[in-house]
Amino acid sequence: MSTRDLILIGYALSLIGIFLAWLAGRRMPHRLASAGNLLAHMMQTRSTRFGLLVVWWWLGWHYLASD
Amino acid sequence: MSGIPIRRRVSPWVVLFGVIATWHVWRGAGVDSVIFAVATVLLAVESIRPDWLGTRHRVRVNGRVGLVVCLLAAAVFVLTPRYSPPTIAVLVVLGVGAFFMAWYHMHQRYRPQLTRLQRNAIHVWLIVVTFLLLVEFAAYMGATASGSDERFPTITVLLDPSFDHPWGRALFAAGWLLGGWALVTVSPRVDAP
Numbered sequence: 001m002s003t004r005d006l007i008l009i010g011y012a013l014s015l016i017g018i019f020l021a022w023l024a025g026r027r028m029p030h031r032l033a034s035a036g037n038l039l040a041h042m043m044q045t046r047s048t049r050f051g052l053l054v055v056w057w058w059l060g061w062h063y064l065a066s067d
Numbered sequence: 068m069s070g071i072p073i074r075r076r077v078s079p080w081v082v083l084f085g086v087i088a089t090w091h092v093w094r095g096a097g098v099d100s101v102i103f104a105v106a107t108v109l110l111a112v113e114s115i116r117p118d119w120l121g122t123r124h125r126v127r128v129n130g131r132v133g134l135v136v137c138l139l140a141a142a143v144f145v146l147t148p149r150y151s152p153p154t155i156a157v158l159v160v161l162g163v164g165a166f167f168m169a170w171y172h173m174h175q176r177y178r179p180q181l182t183r184l185q186r187n188a189i190h191v192w193l194i195v196v197t198f199l200l201l202v203e204f205a206a207y208m209g210a211t212a213s214g215s216d217e218r219f220p221t222i223t224v225l226l227d228p229s230f231d232h233p234w235g236r237a238l239f240a241a242g243w244l245l246g247g248w249a250l251v252t253v254s255p256r257v258d259a260p
Contacts, residue, residue: 002218003209003218003219004217004218004219004220007202007205007206007209007219007220008220010198010202010205011199011202011222011225013198014195014198014199014202017194017195017198017199018195018199021188021191021192021195024191025188029184030184031184031187032184032187032188032191033182033184033185033187033188034188035188035192036253037184037185037188038185038188038189038192039253040253040254040255041181041185041255043250043253043254043255044255045078046113046117046169046170046171047078047080047081047110047113047114048078048080049169049170049250049255050080050106050109050110050113050166050169050170051078051080051083051084051106051110052250053165053166053169053247053250053251054084054102054103054106056165056243056246056247056250057158057161057162057165057247058099058102058103059243060158060161060243060247061102061158061162062099062223063223063226063230063239064144064149064150064154064158064230064236064239064240065149065150065154065155065158066096066098066099066150067149067150
């Protein structure tokens with residue numbers, strides 16, 4: 001198994017983990033807050049709102065405008 | 068309603084963005100380092116003296132207006148080449164607009180404590196995101212050390228070919244614009260769930 005394969009498996013596991021975390025928040029409300037609920041709580045503070053928006057905006061910049 | 072007094076303290080985002088800005092300097096990515104350095108300074112000022120940059124008023128955008136803006140932005144992203152002046156201009160405009168929509172200050176004295184469910188969720192998401200970042204970091208360091216993107220592909224290397232195609236850009240634009248709209252329109256939850 002090459003290093004490329006290992007890295008691709010790592011990315012795939014990450015995607016699966018993201019999906020499972022989102023699903024767990026919806027299917028197990030007695031164990032985990034949903035992603036939406038968590039986001040709404042976090043967005044109370046301006047620093048978190050701004051921080052998340054900077055990350056969001058930078059992703060757009062990085063993939064569309066930054067050579 | 069129980070809560071914890073909001074005390075003035077340096078936000079963890081200041082540290083995080085400071086580290087990221089330094090990382091981009093090391094990488095030689097000048098523009099990226101400036102973006103995160105400016106964000107670091109803004110957040111530091113916000114932590115120490117929030118009233119200096121505060122506004123009580125929340126800027127809201129009508130849903131139809133938002134839809135038109137997003138469609139126009141998507142058209143520019145899809146129909147113009149990557150790195151083109153129109154793409155850059157639209158990104159800057161969207162960034163400024165999002166900034167003004169998010170920079171309101173709720174002037175709360177108390178912030179509800181995290182519930183057990185929210186703490187559990189944070190732990191789960193931290194594990195997932197940290198794992199992804201570790202994989203990306205390993206790929207980047209491997210590519211830098213070996214000089215081979217093929218053996219150590221980062222996310223950017225894997226996705227880059229699709230962004231050169233209009234359909235790839237369309238898919239990304241749709242997800243990115245939707246995510247941005249969700250971030251600027253989500254209503255902060257003040258009461259505990």
